[in-house]
């Protein structure tokens with residue numbers, strides 16, 4: 001599903017954020033990416049989503065070398081991915097329904113199909129009854145669930161989440177992790193960056209540990 005081969009990332013203003021990173025994630029795996037603040041977790045996820053580019057090495061997603069993907073190829077790559085962020089990145093002047101619908105509207109789906117898929121996604125995260133609400137009227141946990149619904153509404157086979165529970169209290173964090181686990185049980189591959197070791201050990205899965213840009217652990 002995803003392979004990093006001797007990947008390096010250098011930011012001109014900073015220096016080396018990733019150093020000789022190699023790993024493989026198989027289809028359907030549940031993998032956590034952990035490490036201290038500044039270890040390179042977000043950078044690694046950004047390389048998979050082609051938000052940033054590797055300086056050296058090779059990244060292969062679904063059998064396709066995406067390291068030097070052209071700008072035209074990027075939408076096709078992102079279509080395979082569901083991206084979830086710590087700060088939700090919702091549009092606060094749009095309803096829950098409209099936030100989740102946005103990727104489908106941009107992709108040109110017809111209104112009937114948009115409604116069907118948005119309601120299916122909201123159902124999966126337990127927010128069907130709140131589709132008309134504006135995001136700021138929801139709790140942090142609910143807002144993150146809107147973010148998850150938006151990320152999965154186009155049925156990606158790979159979810160990438162960057163500290164998805166970082167702003168949530170323990171109960172909301174557990175609910176969000178349970179939703180990820182349900183997707184994983186259905187065959188969706190997960191790569192979740194988190195520094196919450198307790199949550200990771202409770203959830204179970206393989207752990208990739210970054211330390212100052214290098215992978216120090218690739219084990220189970």
Ligand SMILES: Nc1ncnc2c1ncn2[C@@H]1O[C@H](COP(=O)(O)OP(=O)(O)OP(=O)(O)O)[C@@H](O)[C@H]1O
Pocket residue numbers: 011012013014015016017035036037038039040041042043044195
């Ligand atoms: N666009 C950028 N330009 C310059 N330096 C950057 C950029 N993005 C990240 N860095 C630097 O690269 C290093 C790794 O950052 P990254 O955000 O990947 O770490 P992280 O493990 O996700 O940290 P955190 O847990 O605090 O989010 C950091 O020292 C950061 O300052």
